[in-house]
Amino acid sequence: MKDGWLNKVNWAQDGLVPAVAQETGSGRVLTVAWLNREALQKTVQTGEVHYWSRSRRKLWRKGEESGHVQKVRSIRLDCDEDVILLEVEQVGGIACHTGRHSCFFQKLDGAAWVEADPVLKDPAEIYKR
């Protein structure tokens, strides 16, 4: 597979673009993380979402520790070609390292953020090995 399609993406100066992972079926937005060229290429090649970890400065296969892999169903690009939308199947039903379904579990209620979604599995269990 030729890589010309990777050139269509407007990579920022740091080589990254944000990627939104949306769950197929439920439509829930699960995570927003970052892709570089290699991460997007690996995502397409393997069918499993790879991100670029800005904090660890390395490629990161989502779920590599937890088993909570994101299987990619479709990949979309926005009009400015600088954001990617990934339609994914979330293995284990848990995307967040806190053990919740989605990373977006804090909801603004008046002037306070409240935890709106339950912890489905204790992170100590998820990352116990």
Add this chain to the structure above:
Amino acid sequence: MKDGWLNKVNWAQDGLVPAVAQETGSGRVLTVAWLNREALQKTVQTGEVHYWSRSRRKLWRKGEESGHVQKVRSIRLDCDEDVILLEVEQVGGIACHTGRHSCFFQKLDGAAWVEADPVLKDPAEIYKR
């Protein structure tokens, strides 16, 4: 309303965080754009989504020219507190400046990006005034 809730957000060094606008009901991801403190504050105060335009370097009320305003229904924050998820009602059913429902109209098909969604209204009509 006190602004302490704004301090919970991990604004990046440039003062921005990405914001995903998701349509209530359909669950479609419509746009991803950027918020600064003032944009998020105005979004909450007015009930209409305001972004920070990085290219124009100014606050921007979504739909101010097109009329395609985004009315905010709920606001969520992710686990790292550096991405916002906006649940919105998309006035006019068109979020994209190309006249499409969503900005994510380009879909990867093999090694090519294909336009997967129709233009609902000619941009020349949308921005004619």
